[in-house]
Amino acid sequence: MTDRSVPVLPPTGPVRPLGLAQVSITGGFWGRRQTVNATATLSHCEAWMERLGWLANFDRVADGTTGPDRPGWSFSDSEVYKLLEALAWETGRTGDPGAEAAIKRLTARIGRAQDPDGYLNTCFGHGEQPPRYSDLEMGHELYNTGHLLQAAVARLRTSGEDDLVRIARRAADHVCRTFGPDGNPGICGHPEIEVGLAELGRALGEERYVEQARLFLDRRGHGTLRDIPLGRAYFQDDIPIRRADVWRGHAVRALYLTAAAVDVAVELGDDELLRAVERQWERSVARRTYITGGMGSRHQDEGFGEDWELPPDRAYCETCAGVASIMVSWRLYLATGDVRYTDLIERTLYNVIATSPSTDGRAFFYANPLHQRTPGRPADADEVSPRAEAGVRAAWFDVSCCPTNVARTLASLEGYLATADDDGLQIHQYAPGAVRAELPGGRQVAVDVETDYPKSGTVRVRITADAASPWTLSLRVPAWAAGATLTEDGRARPVEPGMVEVRRAFRAGEVITLELPMEPRFTWPDPRIDAVRGCVAVERGPEVLCAESHDLPHPGGLDALAIDPLSSPQAVPGGARVRALLPAHPDRPWPYRLSAAPPEHAEWLDVPLRPYHSWARRGPSSMRIWLPVCTSPEGA
Amino acid sequence: MTDRSVPVLPPTGPVRPLGLAQVSITGGFWGRRQTVNATATLSHCEAWMERLGWLANFDRVADGTTGPDRPGWSFSDSEVYKLLEALAWETGRTGDPGAEAAIKRLTARIGRAQDPDGYLNTCFGHGEQPPRYSDLEMGHELYNTGHLLQAAVARLRTSGEDDLVRIARRAADHVCRTFGPDGNPGICGHPEIEVGLAELGRALGEERYVEQARLFLDRRGHGTLRDIPLGRAYFQDDIPIRRADVWRGHAVRALYLTAAAVDVAVELGDDELLRAVERQWERSVARRTYITGGMGSRHQDEGFGEDWELPPDRAYCETCAGVASIMVSWRLYLATGDVRYTDLIERTLYNVIATSPSTDGRAFFYANPLHQRTPGRPADADEVSPRAEAGVRAAWFDVSCCPTNVARTLASLEGYLATADDDGLQIHQYAPGAVRAELPGGRQVAVDVETDYPKSGTVRVRITADAASPWTLSLRVPAWAAGATLTEDGRARPVEPGMVEVRRAFRAGEVITLELPMEPRFTWPDPRIDAVRGCVAVERGPEVLCAESHDLPHPGGLDALAIDPLSSPQAVPGGARVRALLPAHPDRPWPYRLSAAPPEHAEWLDVPLRPYHSWARRGPSSMRIWLPVCTSPEGA
Structure with missing residues (x-):
């Protein structure tokens, strides 16, 4: 049985992801953060977007009263969609009725703003606004749409087809009609439509959407966009993705694009493209990544620096780049089964994603420097931070991409913890909770995970279903965990970093204990x-x-x-x-x-x-x- | 006799500057660069500004055909004025008829664009352009005017009152009327009008101009301008200059502002202001300055970083900030006689100013990083560089402030080499040439300087005029020059960094030799x-x-x-x-x-x-x- 409640569901691969229906987190480091996300961050984000008029932008389009001076940047629509995505995952995770109500409320307002031909954007194309697609470089129209599609994927996979999904379908159809092989030959300055199209295509069985994503990918890198003072590398239009060796330019753009490239490569069996992405990951991780997993060395363009250019004080390490890095590495793990990707996900989760939100879930780091020379000024919880680099968490930002990105990641975190293959379960990230799956032949496998990791390094995996035949439990031993041990049947043995496997016909109640060394180093x-x-x-x-x-x-x-x-x-x-x-x-x-x-x-x-x-x-x-x-x- | 052919002529101070009439450079390191500047750079700059339409902008205003989409940034007028300033110094230095003709040609075009009330700007206030002074934060109107006034100072002091000076006077009067105590209470986002007003006020004996400069200075630092995403520190509107402890924000803005503050402090006897600037210089030089003398650690805002934030690879060290640093330190030297200022000027001249132009004077570095990780791409001599950070010298820039700034500095370099007081001569920078001055009582003192410094460290100062009574020859021994010796009458003695003095009734033909240690260290x-x-x-x-x-x-x-x-x-x-x-x-x-x-x-x-x-x-x-x-x- 495939658990479809996952952000990414490739048709093939060495493992299949387990989702919110089969993985639960019941507390601990991440459970606490998920609770704060659900009870504070989601409503915090909605309230700020209401207050700043980013939601009312949709109403004004519907009412025909909008204009060129609407509040918010051209990408403010995407924040609403990322919040919707987070809400959808939250309903999938907990069935929270408040989240469900918010989805319906927001969907209704968004739906009224959609043009009859499926175009949906509050910044272009209405009244005195600039015409549709008149600023592909910086206008973010397709970027916004991509986030709408990702929200629809979350909704479809946690609830089913509803108005949000229908809105997204019309928007995707509009994009395919407008930018198809015989249409507008452009691309969006900020990649995101590609990853949205690819996954919505999978979720709806619409191959056209995946094909449109491929078309956008292949159009990029040929100087398709106008040059800008920061150069075309800023939006990865300098080199075709198949030929590039390393990530460069704006980090979030580079990583969203790469996530889509993995999707398209897997969907179309395009091994050349997959290898290109793996090569870029390797060099970028070896030479352009901070010890925190953070990516982006430069404030100027929110971008990657050159090889070895990793200043700790001016590290940008945007929270959103951490989210996007996890998107890329998770897709690469699903495509290859290589543990290096889930290792990097762990590093990024604990040192970028966990760093951003405040304890109360109502303030966020945007940039995540590794060295703060002078303390920031105390933040005003009632104030929009104009800058990404305050040295303190801010309630909201002028460019406020990070809060909703953290929210959607935390709300879907179960989807990144475990996978299954025909022979058993793989557990990648450790949190207290449960994992179950159905193996071929209807065999049910299930475990509870008991741990206060990373407080301690002890992870107990308790089998909760008898098995008639052998299956394999695989546990990730992180690359840093030299000296780890695995205990089964009371006998401890040393295990090496990588995946450690235990294979047998497990009985309910059996406990496998992984002990990770937690001495500081x-x-x-x-x-x-x-x-x-x-x-x-x-x-x-x-x-x-x-x-x-x-x-x-x-x-x-x-x-x-x-x-x-x-x-x-x-x-x-x-x-x-x-x-x-x-x-x-x-x-x-x-x-x-x-x-x-x-x-x-x-x-x-x-x-x-x-x-x-x-x-x-x-x-x-x-x-x-x-x-x-x-x-x-x-x-x- | 005061040599008025100098960029800065304070009314008081421990020394008085010697200018182009009393100092000559006849070759060597700087003489070669001055020749290239005169024979190549000046015409190169004029040709580029003609080609890009920055000169024709003046014609279009005159003809009533200009509009909001004129070519060039809002500060392109200032490039024309900086070129005029360079041309004026060049005529003062060499009497070059080509430079003289260029001044007349440019002045005529500029003059036709001046409005009857003295306003002169090609980007605002005409036709469909935005109204005058409608964007004080980023519009650069007063900045442009400041450079016009500096050009007029150069013209006045090397030639005399002419159309350029009259244009500048009308512009300055317009500024005083518009922004006087009862007028528009604003300031310009980019300081420069202040330093222009102060010096033109001195040159014309117009105290009103100096007073207007003081008014602009005192208005700044109170949140007078609108806030911007980079923060008010970007244009030094965060803290009043009297209260600031260190330079911050955009480096060129900070330094032009500081230069004006020294002028105003000296002019008005405002010791509090002078001490504030000295304090800022001290901390900024001790903690925010590169070994090259370069200033500006950040690309994002072309600005100073925090204390100790001095990345070599991402050093911005804009060439213009080097020019501005020399402007500040020279003014502080003239106000105090402290050799630390002329020491920093030497460092900046050899390691920032000399670094920018190519050997042929037709390409320039804008940023001057201390570490280039990957070679730049060969520059196209026919192309405008969109970026400041190419790793190669570029023929011209989209924002092309540096070429003309280098040009005006090289053309006036004699003005920074030597000073006089009632008792003799002080030589600060060593180049082959001659220095003469008239001391009180009509006593003529004159020396030739013979050196190939910095190729070698030998500087021979040959007395070329007999003196009836003793006078003092002072030579700067740089701070780095531990182990220097001075030879007079065939006897060498060790001398310490600082000013070494030789006092007597010199006879023509006598030679004083300073030997600076040139071993690498x-x-x-x-x-x-x-x-x-x-x-x-x-x-x-x-x-x-x-x-x-x-x-x-x-x-x-x-x-x-x-x-x-x-x-x-x-x-x-x-x-x-x-x-x-x-x-x-x-x-x-x-x-x-x-x-x-x-x-x-x-x-x-x-x-x-x-x-x-x-x-x-x-x-x-x-x-x-x-x-x-x-x-x-x-x-x-």
């Missing part, structure tokens, strides 16, 4: 990452840790911190501590000197480190992940 | 500059050196370079060589590891280093100033 950067030369990071399990000014004796401490590289980080509850000096550095009129300045004498002290995702939760702070090491460990 | 960064931790730079005299891919055995060499920090850089003609390893770093799927990666075995080799200002002159290259050092000097 030093992690060293490749010497070619210039910006963190002479520094070390500390990781604990899947979490990257950081030092925060709250925990240092004086505010300038983070500028001067020097870690003893010969010591080891010591575990403390929830984090670690490291041995360090906080020497004073005298101010000089010119910061370049004939001799390397030895630090002034300082005492060794223990500096606490906490998970990066928790930074600035105690108030604005300065913070750093990469910690300079003493060049002379005994100090001056 | 390692320079180490403050440990708080995270982006260059574990690196060293090599300087030689006033020149910062760099390693360039042209000189390495394989293209990826610059990524892996590791200098032996226990060796010393060795002198070679025109540069240095350093002992280094070029180890291979194996590619890994994830660039963060449990152990610090030891480099693979490599042989020691000598890597040549050349002056940074010469980089990419042999074709596109990768390049770096900051060189990683081996953590274990003997290698792996």
Whole structure:
């Protein structure tokens, strides 16, 4: 039985994803965040979009009263669609009637704004607005539509065909008519329509939609769009995706495009395209990705930098790029079964996605730098942040793509935890809950997962259904987890990173225990990452840790911190501590000197480190992940 | 006798500047560049502005045919004015009839576009264009006018009152009427009108202009302009200049504003304002300035970063910010006599200003990064570069502020070389040529300077006029020049950085020789500059050196370079060589590891280093100033 309540459902592949019908999360690290998402973030997003007039934009189109000066950027419609997608997953996850009501409420308003030919956009084509598709480079029309289609996929797969799905179908038909082989030869400056078309095509069995996605993909990279000051690499129109070696330009654009490329490659059996994407993933992950999994080194274009250009302080690491990276890696995992993709998903979940929302789910990081030099100013919960880089979580943004992106990811998180194949279950991410699936021949397999991971590294998988014949339980051992052990029948054995398999005719009540080593560890950067030369990071399990000014004796401490590289980080509850000096550095009129300045004498002290995702939760702070090491460990 | 042919002529101060009438440069490093500027750059700039229609914009206003879609950005008028300023200095320097003809030609076209009330702008206020002063934040109207006034100052001081000066006077009067105490309370988003008004006020004896500059200065910093996504710090409207501690926001804006603040402080005897500017200079130079003297760490807003945020690869270091930094430091020197300002001018001249133009004077760097990771693409001499960061010099830019800014600086360079006081001459920058001045009582003092500095460090100052009574010759010993000697009467003595003085009744023919140590030297960064931790730079005299891919055995060499920090850089003609390893770093799927990666075995080799200002002159290259050092000097 295929669980269709998943964001991505490829027709083929070594494994099939399990969705909200077969996977549950009942608490723990992610369960808490899902609850906050459901009870706070979803209504928070709707309220802000109402307040700012982004919802009323649809009403004004319906009433014929809209104009060129409507509130919001040209992509504000997409926020409504991403919220709808999140709501749809939430109803699938919990059946929440509030979410269901919100879907109906929003769908009705959106539907009234759709033109008879299926075109649906509040920024173009009505009244005095610029004509449809008159600014493909920056107008985001097809981008908005792509998010509508993704919302419809979520609705279709968690509830069934309804008005939202019919709206999306009409919109998709309009896109195929308008941009088909004999139509407008353009593409959208911001990829997203492609991934929406591909999945809606799958969900509705409409091959035309997948074919249109392929057409958009193949049109791109030939200078199809007008050049802009940031260059065509900004929107990946510089090189055809089949020929590119690495991700470049605007990170979210690059990654949404890549997600669609995997969909199209798998759908059409296009191995050349799949290999091109794998090659790009490999080089981008090896040379253009932060230790947090964050992507995007540059503020200027919200984009990837060059190889090894990974500044921690000016890291952009947009939350949405984290969401998009997970979209790409999950598709690649489903296409290949390679655990490197689910490893990166874990890293990104704990260190980008978990970092963005505040504890109360009503404020968000947009950029996720690895080094904050000066504390941000306390955010006003009633204010729209004009900037992505405040150093504090903001209630809403002028460009507010991240809150709804986090919301849809958290609401569909069950869909990224486990897969099945003909021989058993694969569990990729660990959270307390249950996983079940039906194997060929009607064989039911089911397990409960008991863990407080990543608080501890103990993951107990309890079999909850007797099996008449052998099946295979596969558990991901993360790449960082050297020294992990697996215990079955009371016997522990060492296991290597990768997938560890246990195969037999399991009986209900049997417990398999995976023990992941959670001692904090030093992690060293490749010497070619210039910006963190002479520094070390500390990781604990899947979490990257950081030092925060709250925990240092004086505010300038983070500028001067020097870690003893010969010591080891010591575990403390929830984090670690490291041995360090906080020497004073005298101010000089010119910061370049004939001799390397030895630090002034300082005492060794223990500096606490906490998970990066928790930074600035105690108030604005300065913070750093990469910690300079003493060049002379005994100090001056 | 006051030499009025100078860009800045404060009414008071410990020294008075000597100008184009009293200082000559007859060759050498700067003389060659001035010749190229005069024979190539000036006509190059005029030709590009003609070709792009920036000059015809004036004709269209005059003819009543202009509109909102005129060619060029709103600040293109200022390029014409900066070219006029350069041409005016050039006529003052050499009496070049071509430059004189160009001034008349351009002045005539500009004059026809001036409105009867003195308003002069080709982008606002005519036909269907937006109304005058309707976009003070980004419209650059007063900015353009400021450059017109600076051009008029140059004309007035090298030739005399003519149509250009009269046009500027009418424009300045218009500004004072429109923005006076009872007028429009606004300011311009891009400071420049202030420095133009202050100097034109001095040049014409119009105190009203200086007072209007003061009014603009004091209006700023109170949220006078509308907020923008980059924040009000972008245009220094966040904090009143008297209260600020450091430069922030857009670097050129910050520095033009500061230059005006020095003018106003000196003119009005406002010591509080002068001290505020000195404080800002001190902290900005100590914490926000590159080893090249370059300023501006961020591409996003062409702006200063935070303290210690000095990435070499993403350094913006706009050429114009170098010009503006010299404007500020020269004014501060004239106000205080403190040699730290002329030290910074030297550094900026050799490592920012000299870096920008190509050898033929027909292509320019806009941004001046300290690390180029991948070679740029060869520039097309016939193409406008849309971007500031190409890694190669470009013939012209979409935003083309730098070529004309370099041109006006080179054409007026004599004005920054020497000063006089009642007791003698001070020489600050060394170039072959002559300096003369009249001291009180009609005493004529005159010297020739004989040097090929910075090729060698020998500067011979030959007295060319007999003196009846003692006077003081002061020579700047740069801060980097530990070990310098001064020879007089055949006797050498060590001299310390600062000003070295020789006082007596000199006779014509006497020679004073300053010997500056030109051995290449390692320079180490403050440990708080995270982006260059574990690196060293090599300087030689006033020149910062760099390693360039042209000189390495394989293209990826610059990524892996590791200098032996226990060796010393060795002198070679025109540069240095350093002992280094070029180890291979194996590619890994994830660039963060449990152990610090030891480099693979490599042989020691000598890597040549050349002056940074010469980089990419042999074709596109990768390049770096900051060189990683081996953590274990003997290698792996």
